[in-house]
Amino acid sequence: xxxxxxxxxxxxxxxxxxxxxxxxxxxxxxxxxxxxxxxxxxxxxxxxxxxxxxxxxxxxxxxxxxxxxxxxxxxxxxxxxxxxxxxxxxxxxxxxxxxxxxxxxxxxxxxxxxxxxxxxxxxxxxxxxxxxxxxxxxxxxxxxxxxxxxxxxxxxxxxxxxxxxxxxxxxxxxxxxxxxxxxxxxxxxxxxxxxxxxxxxx
Ligand code: GRF
Numbered sequence: 001x002x003x004x005x006x007x008x009x010x011x012x013x014x015x016x017x018x019x020x021x022x023x024x025x026x027x028x029x030x031x032x033x034x035x036x037x038x039x040x041x042x043x044x045x046x047x048x049x050x051x052x053x054x055x056x057x058x059x060x061x062x063x064x065x066x067x068x069x070x071x072x073x074x075x076x077x078x079x080x081x082x083x084x085x086x087x088x089x090x091x092x093x094x095x096x097x098x099x100x101x102x103x104x105x106x107x108x109x110x111x112x113x114x115x116x117x118x119x120x121x122x123x124x125x126x127x128x129x130x131x132x133x134x135x136x137x138x139x140x141x142x143x144x145x146x147x148x149x150x151x152x153x154x155x156x157x158x159x160x161x162x163x164x165x166x167x168x169x170x171x172x173x174x175x176x177x178x179x180x181x182x183x184x185x186x187x188x189x190x191x192x193x194x195x196x197x198x199x200x201x202x
Pocket of ligand 1: 007008009010011012013014042085086087106107108133169172
């Protein structure tokens with residue numbers, strides 16, 4: 001399958017997906033990496049890997065214009081499946097429905113807990129003993145679509161939002177490629193990792 005990856009920043013999840021594809025673990029070809037920010041570091045990573053990249057600035061544009069341009073880029077690239085990977089724009093119902101069943105997102109909490117922003121602050125505030133991340137299909141309800149898989153990590157004594165985020169990100173990097181592989185008909189196997197529990201829905 002031809003996939004597109006949408007990013008806004010560092011693109012570390014994008015990078016691990018590219019690596020997993022290269023190792024033959026995800027039955028996909030990345031047709032496009034698209035960012036809504038020209039300064040997203042992940043764009044360089046993608047073009048270094050020989051992946052076509054596009055920037056569609058969201059700043060100063062209406063949502064309709066922005067999404068129409070994104071849609072045009074996706075169609076032009078021949079994308080059949082979309083991965084949101086640290087893409088920081090909320091997409092409209094119309095856009096989401098056009099990609100229904102064909103668009104994934106990763107969120108850095110164990111959904112349905114702690115939707116939206118400042119997720120690790122929310123988790124620490126709630127004094128939970130574990131947190132983690134979720135790969136889910138995107139539906140118009142923000143962070144509310146069907147769950148593909150989740151990874152659980154402990155909250156450690158003395159954690160700050162940054163230290164917890166770092167632990168959760170390590171889990172994201174294992175979860176996302178495997179979850180994507182499963183959605184595209186691959187095995188999506190993960191090796192057992194100390195301190196990370198990973199599980200998938202059928
Ligand atoms: C990840 O923590 C993701 O869950 C969140 O944004 C972060 C993106 O990181 N929504 P990166 O750009 O993939 O490095």
